[in-house]
């Protein structure tokens with residue numbers, strides 16, 4: 001029996017970088033399984049576990065209700081990233097996880113979003129007073145994940161690569177604003193910042209083409 005899924009939650013194991021680093025992803029899942037049983041749950045509460053090297057393994061079957069977000073388990077999928085010890089809710093993904101994990105998470109989300117259209121991807125920290133998963137998922141979705149996804153599907157192509165730089169400029173500005181606790185007032189300026197970046201890039205491409213055309217003309221004269 002399939003469930004209605006309207007949320008996909010990202011979590012962390014809250015373990016140190018080198019936790020069980022000499023062991024398999026399955027062994028890590030089994031260890032987390034033990035912790036969850038100790039809490040009285042019926043074993044590993046997430047549907048997926050993403051290891052430091054990007055390995056993705058399944059936990060509970062998707063059709064089965066997980067045990068990962070109080071009050072949201074019935075209609076959600078839970079994904080756990082290995083790591084995140086000592087993280088804060090507004091840290092950046094790269095502060096606590098590997099780029100291999102980032103690629104795998106993005107890819108897994110692509111699949112789940114295709115399977116459950118309309119499901120909203122959220123961090124555990126959006127619905128509970130916790131740091132988990134130790135980064136701002138909304139900000140990550142808008143920036144790094146969007147680019148990873150577009151690059152992989154070929155939708156963005158070269159533009160996506162160019163966009164990486166611009167999105168990270170906006171990301172830095174976004175974080176600076178958050179730090180200043182003045183998000184609401186200035187957040188509206190961020191899309192504009194992205195467009196300025198795009199405009200500059202297009203101008204650069206234009207200049208390059210013009211220079212080539214000029215070279216061709218010069219070549220003609222010389223002949």
Ligand SMILES: [Zn+2]
Nearest residue numbers: 011012124132
């Ligand atoms: Zn969590």
